[in-house]
Amino acid sequence: xxxxxxxxxLFGSITQLFSQIRDYELGSxxxxxxxxxxxxxxxxxxDPEAININVSVWGFVKYPGRYVIxxxxxxxxxxxxxxxxxxxxNLDELRIYRIDENKKEQMIPFNFNDLMWxxxxxxxxxxxxxxxxxxxxxxxxxxxxxxxDWFSIGLSVFSxxxxxxxxxxxxxxx
Numbered sequence: 001x002x003x004x005x006x007x008x009x010l011f012g013s014i015t016q017l018f019s020q021i022r023d024y025e026l027g028s029x030x031x032x033x034x035x036x037x038x039x040x041x042x043x044x045x046x047d048p049e050a051i052n053i054n055v056s057v058w059g060f061v062k063y064p065g066r067y068v069i070x071x072x073x074x075x076x077x078x079x080x081x082x083x084x085x086x087x088x089x090n091l092d093e094l095r096i097y098r099i100d101e102n103k104k105e106q107m108i109p110f111n112f113n114d115l116m117w118x119x120x121x122x123x124x125x126x127x128x129x130x131x132x133x134x135x136x137x138x139x140x141x142x143x144x145x146x147x148x149d150w151f152s153i154g155l156s157v158f159s160x161x162x163x164x165x166x167x168x169x170x171x172x173x174x
Contacts, residue, residue, distance in 0.1 A: 041063070041064060041065025041066060042065055042066050042067075042068075043063065043065055043066070043067045043068070043081065044067075044068045045067060045068060045069050045070070045073075045081055046068045046069065046070065047070040050070040050071060050072065051070070051071040052068050052069065052070055052071065053068070053069060053070075053071055053131065053132065053133040053134075053135075054066060054067070054068055054133060054134065055067050055069060055078065055131055055133070055134070055135045055136070055137065056135070056136045056137070057078065057082045057136075057137045057138075057139070058136060058137070058138050058139070059089065059137075059138045059139035059140055059141065060085060060086045060088050060089035060090075060139050060140065060141035061079070061082040061083060061084065061085055061086060061089070061139050062082060062083025062084055062085075062086060063082050063083045064082065065082075067081060067082070069081065069131070071131075073131060074128075074130075074131070075094075075096075075110075075128070075129065075131060075137065076116070078131065078137060079137075079139075085139055085141075086141065087144065088141040088142060088143050088144050089139050089140070089141035090139075090140050090141045090142070091111070091112035091113075091139070092111050092112065092113075093109065093111075093140050094109070094110050094111065094112055094137070094138070094139060094140075095107055095108065095109050095110075095137075095138045095140070096108040096110070096129050096131075096135050096136065096137055096138075097135070097136040097138065098132055098134060098135045098136070099134060108129050110128065110129060114128055
């Protein structure tokens with residue numbers, strides 16, 4: 001029995017060694033037939049024939065980080081570059097932080113629906129911000145738990161209580 005357990009542990013550790021995925025391959029892109037890696041949350045979508053600007057994207061998006069993008073990029077384009085918002089994001093409260101000419105910080109709140117349906121909006125506060133160099137786009141949100149999350153938490157607590165009950169019964173019987 002001990003030999004079988006030893007062989008299973010040895011086999012499990014060897015397969016664990018050789019089944020590792022290199023992290024730098026996960027988010028890599030193909031560019032002109034060559035593999036381009038994105039290290040440290042820096043992404044380059046620049047256009048060599050246009051003026052490029054640096055912007056940052058934080059919050060509940062798939063690939064937050066710093067982006068080099070063409071000046072004509074819209075906020076919707078930038079959201080698609082970052083892989084889109086996650087399920088936990090709140091798209092009604094998007095914000096752009098920027099520093100104006102007087103070195104004062106500005107926060108520009110807007111709604112994602114204003115971006116998607118800007119042609120059909122008729123309100124007098126219709127406003128879709130244009131990206132400027134140094135802007136920070138923040139996509140707020142909060143983690144959400146779905147049925148499977150609640151089920152796994154409940155099952156974990158239930159199994160811990162059962163184990164504790166069995167331990168107490170075993171100790172009392174001795």
